[in-house]
Amino acid sequence: MAVQPKLAHVVLQTGRLAEMREWYCALLDAHVVVEGDGFAFLTYDQEHHRIALVQPPFPVEPKSPLAAGMQHMAFTFDCLDDLLDRYSELAGRGLRPKVPVQHGVTTSLYYRDPDGNFVEFQSDNFPAPEQATAYMLGEEYARDPLGPVFDPQTMRTARADGATVDRLTSRAWALATQEQPADPASIWA
């Protein structure tokens, strides 16, 4: 079997380097490793850089929703409580997810950076990858692969009040506690 490489870093081209640097440092609890004229390398763990930002010496066009390319990058937390802790920390600093979705397989918060790129924070709803795969091959997922939106603050409060992780990470809980948009695609706009 071939040796598989690990994901090392992501590089984003931007026209607002300083704003993007501050945003990613805040979101990921990251720090600048090295920066210079038109670039900043950030990390949040042992790797020398995880996110790099580059600002070319020409005007950068705004991200078009019609352009092909990356829809989002995703970071995973070990458990729902860790995800909700980070949610609260960030909300306290005015950073809120644009799109909170109960995918069923993961509980996901999508933040949108100043350029319009989405960054997903997730926690897995199943303890084993095989269970997650089985869920994604099942009927509920086939009917609606996206899943319902939910209110992370309501979830956080319910969790603090003793609601179980199993209950809070069900699609039924999201549907029972949050009005759903008529057009699910509109949530990304």
Ligand SMILES: [Fe+2]
């Ligand atoms: Fe994702």
